[in-house]
Amino acid sequence: MPQLQITAETMTRMKTITGISHVRDGDFMVNELIDILEQKIRERQ
Numbered sequence: 775m776p777q778l779q780i781t782a783e784t785m786t787r788m789k790t791i792t793g794i795s796h797v798r799d800g801d802f803m804v805n806e807l808i809d810i811l812e813q814k815i816r817e818r819q
């Protein structure tokens with residue numbers, strides 16, 4: 775499974791979007807962001 779390299783700046787920006795401040799796991803944060811985006815897509819349909 776490929777590892778995703780996430781810079782500290784990207785993590786900070788994602789924390790701002792997801793509202794998560796205590797998580798250091800990039801995979802978890804990416805999944806949270808995907809959930810938010812999927813919800814926004816559903817709301818537009």
